[in-house]
Amino acid sequence: MTLSVLDIFKIGIGPSSSHTMGPMNAARRFVLDLAAQGLIERTAQVGVQLYGSLALTGLGHCTDRAVLLGLEGHSPEGLDPAIVEPTLARIRGSSRLRLAGQREIAFDEPMNVLWHRDQTLPGHSNGMRFTALDAHGGVLCREDYYSTGGGFVARADELDAGAAGPAAVSVPYPFESAEALLDAARAHGLELHELVLANEGAWRDAAATRAALLNIWAVMTDCIERGFRSQGLLPGVLKVRRRAPKLYRQLTEAGGASPMQAMDWVNAFALAVNEENASGGRIVTAPTNGAAGIVPAVLTYYRRFEPGASDDGVVRFLLVGGAIGMLYKKNASISGAEMGCQGEVGVACSMAAAGLVAALNGTNEQVENAAEIGMEHNLGLTCDPIAGLVQIPCIERNAMGAVKAINAARLAMRGDGTHKVTLDQVIATMRQTGEDMSAIYKETSQGGLAVNVPEC
Ligand code: SF4
Structure with missing residues (x-):
């Protein structure tokens, strides 16, 4: 694949x-x-x-x-x-x-x-x-x-036949593991985003890839804006009220005085996307719908709060974040029904952490370190949506995952990329943990919050 x-x-x-x-x-x-x-x-x-x-x-x-x-x-x-x-x-x-x-x-x-x-x-x-x-x-x-x-x-x-996805395409720098990805980049003197862009050339030219990724970014931005404008209750028996519009209003009126304002905004961006997702709106899988808020929230944080942020940085973010998502898809799973929420929110956190480091021009080793941190502290995360709706805990969990991703990127950027646990080791651990996890915690709503919280 x-x-x-x-x-x-x-x-x-x-x-x-x-x-x-x-x-x-x-x-x-x-x-x-x-x-x-x-x-x-x-x-x-x-x-x-x-x-x-x-x-x-x-x-x-x-x-x-x-x-x-x-x-x-x-x-x-x-x-x-x-x-x-x-x-x-x-x-x-x-x-x-x-x-x-x-x-x-x-x-x-x-x-x-x-x-x-x-x-x-x-x-x-x-x-x-x-x-x-x-x-x-x-x-x-x-x-x-x-x-x-x-x-x-x-x-x-x-x-x-082991082909749960797109057919084989020949790319210049094939990789099945994070180690292989880093080795290939090192051997050819490439930044990770350059390597991934070269691989994308197997499907389309560089200009078309850039345009497609900026379109992905535009859909994410539209989704956040719709989430800020939409009011009322989300569909379903839980009668969950949308929180993003009120938070958006509060933050806009408050201005920029609080030292934690960036975190408040990251929460608002993530809530907006996942409330749109819960209402059946247009979203981008990143890598799934349930975890769709983390990458847009961290990308929007980058554009809004990081000095020198640019469209080039957005493209680097999505190329590298996408490559990290591929590693999980190839070596474990991005399905909540197989891995629990570590396979959705955990993977999105790992992708966003890596993407942010790439956007900030971190080294390849710092990217790998950030992706590893982003997953390490989501290991064992269960999937137990109340009433089978992608609302509780999913919506708020994306806000938590986005903040965690930014912290993972910051931790990695403060180091030189050397660290004990490799990304490949943490992906293998995630897979083993998912395989050992009881089925009641894997998108069946038969355990956890789904059985301890009344539906209405
Ligand atoms: S709790 Fe389950 S349904 Fe909700 S985001 Fe996580 S994996 Fe998806």
Whole structure:
């Protein structure tokens, strides 16, 4: 699997990358495959079965809505959030669905979407089975898909073949570990951002990569601004009130007197993004939806509070932060259902810490040190969202993760990059901790805060 930074930073919609974007991508892939095989015209019914973590917290994560939109051929990056409600109202009101946007079929949602909360498919906790039937009930096509975190999906045969992500692409400086990344940079006299930019050349030229990353930054900025403007309660039974608009008002009125004002703003930036995510708004996976606030909050901190901050620094930040995300994706997982929240907020903290050091022109060794610190102090972090909603603890946890990332970067920048625990060691520790973690703490809402706090 060869990853681009644009596989790590993807434009999508909330509230969950593994439970919203992944299922939408899987449903879309299934119907596009049907179309490619010429089966759309013969399909009279489509059945969707959801398993494991997807079934347990899927309602709170809008998995049902995502699947319906995906079956109509929508993708997270192309979907206009404004058409979501009318589209779902049409499908549910008429009990009919436009398969791949091409052919209308009957669709009885309670019969055609089944939730298997007590069963898991063999490959991953986030399993889905799609079945297309002809008019006589004969099976035309049946496929199992897995949502492996960050919006990535893999068909069962792809997962078995170890290809849970984009296909292999030949890059000039391949790396599977942080050590290999540092060695390659050292051997060729490159800064990490230069090495990653060269690798991105396998997909597009440098100018296009820069433009794409600045567009990612613009989407993040828009998300923060929308979060500051939006008022009221977030969707769902918890009736959580948005905090970002009030905090924004307070900070704007207070001016710059407090020595902790930068931290207050970082909190506000992160809350704004994750409140937008919780309401199904447009976000950037970084590397997931649940952890989508940390990188934008730290990047906005950089632009606003660091002297000499520039677009060049933003690009360095995203190139290096994206490369660190790749290391976790390749050597562990960025799925809360596999790793707990250390795989989401922990990874985002590590990416943001590394990105900030790169933006501030730290050395390659300081970048690696910051990424390591960012994860070391998130090891063991569980995933226990109350009512299965990506709200508590998720929203506030992003504010905590962003502040921690800045501190990790500052600690690393005060040293010369030499340190005891390597990034590769901490990634391996995170993976082992995730594997040993009880399933009740891995995006199932069967333990932790999810069972100790009343839902309303
Ligand atoms: S607790 Fe963490 S991993 Fe779990 S849904 Fe929330 S942000 Fe994602």
